[in-house]
Amino acid sequence: MKEIFDINSIFFTVLGYPMSYLEFFGTVTGAVATVLSARAHLWSWPVGMVSVIIFLFLFYQIQLYPDMFLQVFFFITNAIGWWEWTHPKTGEEDRRNELRITPLSSKSFAFLLGAGVLATAVLGTIARNLHEWFPVMFSLPSAYPYLDSFTTVMSIVATFLLIRKKLECWYVWLLVDLISTYMYFTKGVKVLGIEYGFYCLIAFVGAWHWTREYRSYTTTTA
Known part of the structure; x- marks a missing residue:
C-alpha cells in the first residue's frame, strides 16, 4: 500500500510514458469529481477531496510546493462546498433538500x-x-x-x-x-x-x- 503513494511506483506504461499510481488515480478522481459537479451531484465534493489528497502527495514529491499548498486550499473549499450543499438555509433547498441552483x-x-x-x-x-x-x-x-x-x-x-x-x-x-x-x-x-x-x-x-x-x-x- 505504501508504494502506491510513491511517485516512482509505476502503475503502467503507455506509449513509452510511465504512469505512476499517484498521477493516474489523481487524474481519474479529479475528472470524476468534475463530471459529478457538472451533474450537480453531491458526491463531487468527497471525490474531489480524495483527488486533492492524492495530488498533495504528488506535488510534494516532485517539489512543486506552491501547487502542494494550493491543494490545501482546494481541500478546505471542497469541505465547505460539501457542507453548503447539504445544509441549505430555509428557502434555498431544492426537492432533494440540497442547496438549489440560483x-x-x-x-x-x-x-x-x-x-x-x-x-x-x-x-x-x-x-x-x-x-x-x-x-x-x-x-x-x-x-x-x-x-x-x-x-x-x-x-x-x-x-x-x-x-x-x-x-x-x-x-x-x-x-x-x-x-x-x-x-x-x-x-x-x-x-x-x-x-x-x-x-x-x-x-x-x-x-x-x-x-x-x-x-x-x-x-x-x-
Whole structure:
C-alpha cells in the first residue's frame, strides 16, 4: 500500500510514458469529481477531496510546493462546498433538500468580473517582475504573467461560485479552461492541454445541465 503513494511506483506504461499510481488515480478522481459537479451531484465534493489528497502527495514529491499548498486550499473549499450543499438555509433547498441552483444578479456578476480583472492586474504585474525581483528563485521571466494570473484568480472565483451553486460558475470555468488549453498547448505540454480541452466540454455540459435544472424549479412550482 505504501508504494502506491510513491511517485516512482509505476502503475503502467503507455506509449513509452510511465504512469505512476499517484498521477493516474489523481487524474481519474479529479475528472470524476468534475463530471459529478457538472451533474450537480453531491458526491463531487468527497471525490474531489480524495483527488486533492492524492495530488498533495504528488506535488510534494516532485517539489512543486506552491501547487502542494494550493491543494490545501482546494481541500478546505471542497469541505465547505460539501457542507453548503447539504445544509441549505430555509428557502434555498431544492426537492432533494440540497442547496438549489440560483443565478447571480447582473450587478453581482459584473462586480465579480471587475474584481477579477483588478486582481489579475495586480497579480500579473507581480508575476511579470518576479525574475527581476527574485532572480535566484526565478531565472526566467513568466511566460504568460497576465493570462496565467487571470486563470488563477478566476479559478478561485469559480470555486466559490460552485460552492454556492451559482449557475454562472460554469461560464467562468469554461473561460478559464479555454485559456488554460491555449497556454498549455503553446508551451508544449499537450497532454495537459488535451485534459483541459476535456474540461471545456465538461464546463459546457455543466452549464447546460444546471440551466435545465434551474428552469425545472419554476416548472414544478407553477
